[in-house]
Amino acid sequence: MKGRRTKGLLGGLVLAALCCGSAQAAEWRDLNHNGQKDPYEDPEAPIERRVEDLLGRMTLEEKTGTLAHGTLPGAGLTPGAAIGISAGGYDMAKVRDLVGRDHMSSFITRLDLPPAQFAEQNNAVQRAAEESRLGIPATISTDPRNHFQAVVGASTRGKGFSAWPETLGFAALRDEALVRRFGAAAAREYRAVGIHMALSPQADIGVEPRWPRITATFGSDPSLVSRMAGAYVEGFQGGRDGVTHSGVATIVKHWVGYGAATEGYDGHNYYGRNVTLDNRELAEHIRAFDGALTAHSAGVMPTYVVLHGVTLDGKPAEPVGAGFSKPLLTGLLRGGKGFDGLIVSDWSITRDCPERCSAPSAEAPQMPGAIGMPWGVEGLTVVQRFAKGIDAGLDQFGGIDSPDPITQAVKQGLVSEARIDESVRRVLRLKFELGLFDQPFVDPRRAEQVLGDPAVKAEADAAQRASQVLLRNEGGILPLRRGARVWLQGLDPEAARAAGLEVVTRLEDADAAIVRSAAPFETLHPYHFFGSRQHEGRLEFRDTDPDMQAIRTAASRVPVVVAIEMDRPAVLTAMIPHTRAILATFGASDAAVSDVVAGKARARGRLPFDLPRFPVTTASRTAGDKPLYPRGSGLGAAPGD
Known part of the structure; x- marks a missing residue:
């Protein structure tokens, strides 16, 4: 018998009822609209036969x-x-x-x-x-x-x-x-x-x-x-x-x-x-x-x-x-x-x-x-x-x-x-x-x-936290104690509060400063479509960078914790004297960073690449300079991680 073409959410189907009044039906889509089940339309046919027929x-x-x-x-x-x-x-x-x-x-x-x-x-x-x-x-x-x-x-x-x-x-x-x-x-x-x-x-x-x-x-x-x-x-x-x-x-x-x-x-x-x-x-x-x-x-x-x-x-x-x-x-x-x-x-x-x-x-x-x-x-x-x-x-x-x-x-x-x-x-x-x-x-x-699966969201959130890399933790400053007063730059105050920290607006009232920063970059080709959107050029932080200025100012009063989004391997040499803790992040929300800083989660990552010690040039890449932080660095990673 010929099937009937239908429309709806599942698209055009031909329903070929089996003989003798069976309640079962074989469903297939009449893709070429001829009312016949051709080999490429047959769900039961081997794929190679369907391919060759089509x-x-x-x-x-x-x-x-x-x-x-x-x-x-x-x-x-x-x-x-x-x-x-x-x-x-x-x-x-x-x-x-x-x-x-x-x-x-x-x-x-x-x-x-x-x-x-x-x-x-x-x-x-x-x-x-x-x-x-x-x-x-x-x-x-x-x-x-x-x-x-x-x-x-x-x-x-x-x-x-x-x-x-x-x-x-x-x-x-x-x-x-x-x-x-x-x-x-x-x-x-x-x-x-x-x-x-x-x-x-x-x-x-x-x-x-x-x-x-x-x-x-x-x-x-x-x-x-x-x-x-x-x-x-x-x-x-x-x-x-x-x-x-x-x-x-x-x-x-x-x-x-x-x-x-x-x-x-x-x-x-x-x-x-x-x-x-x-x-x-x-x-x-x-x-x-x-x-x-x-x-x-x-x-x-x-x-x-x-x-x-x-x-x-x-x-x-x-x-x-x-x-x-x-x-x-x-x-x-x-x-x-x-x-x-x-x-x-x-x-x-x-x-x-x-x-x-x-x-x-x-x-x-x-x-x-x-x-x-x-x-x-x-x-x-x-x-x-x-x-x-x-x-x-x-x-x-x-x-x-x-x-x-x-x-x-x-x-x-x-x-x-x-x-x-x-x-x-x-x-x-x-x-x-x-x-x-x-x-x-x-x-x-x-x-x-x-x-909207909450279980998937929970595992994704946990991965954001675990994937962070703790590079520096002088004096064991991290995790900050619950209720610690923090001055923030580049971090959502609500995320810090949710992690159990108290946010203050004046450095003199803070126990520590938290600065969230991006890795340095330049826009060297502003008129090229992709070049204008890509991070190129230098990797080193400089004293004239706004984040470095904030870090230096904060360091004159309180210990500084820095979280850096490492979309490229940043050169941190200039930052070391002014920081007590450094986290490298690779895609993490402010909530994820705050939880690690406050000890609600542990940074278990290890660097997936070297962090250079000196500014990177084509010549320096072949010079064999010892990296500041070699691939595999990570203070929070337990043995076996």
């Missing part, structure tokens, strides 16, 4: 659309502003064009909405996908949402998501089981609002302390990075054997060498596009990915940067970004590491980098419309860039708004349709593994419950 039904344009990983457009935003975080929902007219006209089915979301509204918006995307010719569901990805730092193009904060330490904080605890529990909790939150793919973790090793993105790594030790990244993948995906129906696919990044950033300058920027390292150093960066690859991360994202000074397959590396490097992707990653998952390019590598990108000015700053990272292939046409990336081994291109250049590459004979099919299979297989063809919709009411 692939055989697709046009060239539908295939090339599958290789695009776009951005879900925010309502009220211009196309150039699509990189921004939208708090107004999606522009569904544009979404329907991307899905129906351009045949795209993979998108990053940058919405910032309460859980139920977020879920409703993602359901709307799935309804648009359901209406397409073949009904291919959307895979919705995101940058990290469960930490404190929010930098456009790298991370975001979402309303209602649990707040855990930065990944550096997990590295400080060296607790793989905790990372797995975090990953599982974050994955439940993602899936509850309709997100299926995490564009994380970063398995980059932070060997250049000035690099702005070190905060999202697991530190500078390749072995620790490998273990932590592997646990992250296991937690998000639901195990070590690949992604499960209820898990979230991870895209480990950035393959490979990104953390060796020259002068600390980031590869998003024209001035940070080149990195120099030798083969021995490159091997350490590669080793850091082993844990994530062993845990069968669903995907890998290549780095932006061009590697110099290394050889691949016995030849000097071609001076192109990793997304265009066949030796790095097809040779080393697929051949050497046996990786057969999805390779997704970083965003905008096929776009031009005009003068506003390479040499912006106060009169002509770089705006989203001028963002492009075609490093090493600037001389190629856009179609040639796509062809080179596909030949190198890419399966999807991140951040593109039209797959037409891929179609043109096939029609011009630059890429074979058989090669396109290889990538389409990988994309479709992952969608089936995630269960999206059978149930892409979510319940907005459940989203509110999942994202």
Whole structure:
């Protein structure tokens, strides 16, 4: 008998009642609207059969659309502003064009909405996908949402998501089981609002302390990075054997060498596009990915940067970004590491980098419309860039708004349709593994419950406290006694009071001063889109810094306790004579810091990287100076921590 197509929260279902009046029913979605259960629509069919059946039904344009990983457009935003975080929902007219006209089915979301509204918006995307010719569901990805730092193009904060330490904080605890529990909790939150793919973790090793993105790594030790990244993948995906129906696919990044950033300058920027390292150093960066690859991360994202000074397959590396490097992707990653998952390019590598990108000015700053990272292939046409990336081994291109250049590459004979099919299979297989063809919709009411889980919040809060690193505690000043009178800078008075401390406004009335500070940084490239938002330059505190002035003033009257958010490895040498206690934090609320200072919680972390003794320059990095605090330092860490 023919089924009946229905609509509603769960989307279009065909209910095929069994014979003889059985009360049981087999549910399936009539994705191509023909009233028949085709093999790719059959939940009981093997995934490979479903993939091949669907692939055989697709046009060239539908295939090339599958290789695009776009951005879900925010309502009220211009196309150039699509990189921004939208708090107004999606522009569904544009979404329907991307899905129906351009045949795209993979998108990053940058919405910032309460859980139920977020879920409703993602359901709307799935309804648009359901209406397409073949009904291919959307895979919705995101940058990290469960930490404190929010930098456009790298991370975001979402309303209602649990707040855990930065990944550096997990590295400080060296607790793989905790990372797995975090990953599982974050994955439940993602899936509850309709997100299926995490564009994380970063398995980059932070060997250049000035690099702005070190905060999202697991530190500078390749072995620790490998273990932590592997646990992250296991937690998000639901195990070590690949992604499960209820898990979230991870895209480990950035393959490979990104953390060796020259002068600390980031590869998003024209001035940070080149990195120099030798083969021995490159091997350490590669080793850091082993844990994530062993845990069968669903995907890998290549780095932006061009590697110099290394050889691949016995030849000097071609001076192109990793997304265009066949030796790095097809040779080393697929051949050497046996990786057969999805390779997704970083965003905008096929776009031009005009003068506003390479040499912006106060009169002509770089705006989203001028963002492009075609490093090493600037001389190629856009179609040639796509062809080179596909030949190198890419399966999807991140951040593109039209797959037409891929179609043109096939029609011009630059890429074979058989090669396109290889990538389409990988994309479709992952969608089936995630269960999206059978149930892409979510319940907005459940989203509110999942994202409000008090047990998850409690564990996240505990992790914020435990991940702090006690570097200095002269005379055992910490913990402060209950009722101690404290003068504050940079710390919420209500958090201090909740921890049992008495807040005073005059230093002469205080028993101690608590100063919460950020690690030093400079804005060296104010007209570059990403450079203006990233922390670059110096790491050392100077006497002219407002926080240092406050510390020196307070130290002339009372003991000073300092808590420093270590998004990069700060140089604390100038601070030591004026402080009695120093805490390093890696994503912690004021309440978490106050509880540690007051003894309501213990800082158990150990440094995930060295803290330099002297100001950092490229020359000083190779000089072998002894660090002020070496990696592994931490007075609060008990044996075995």
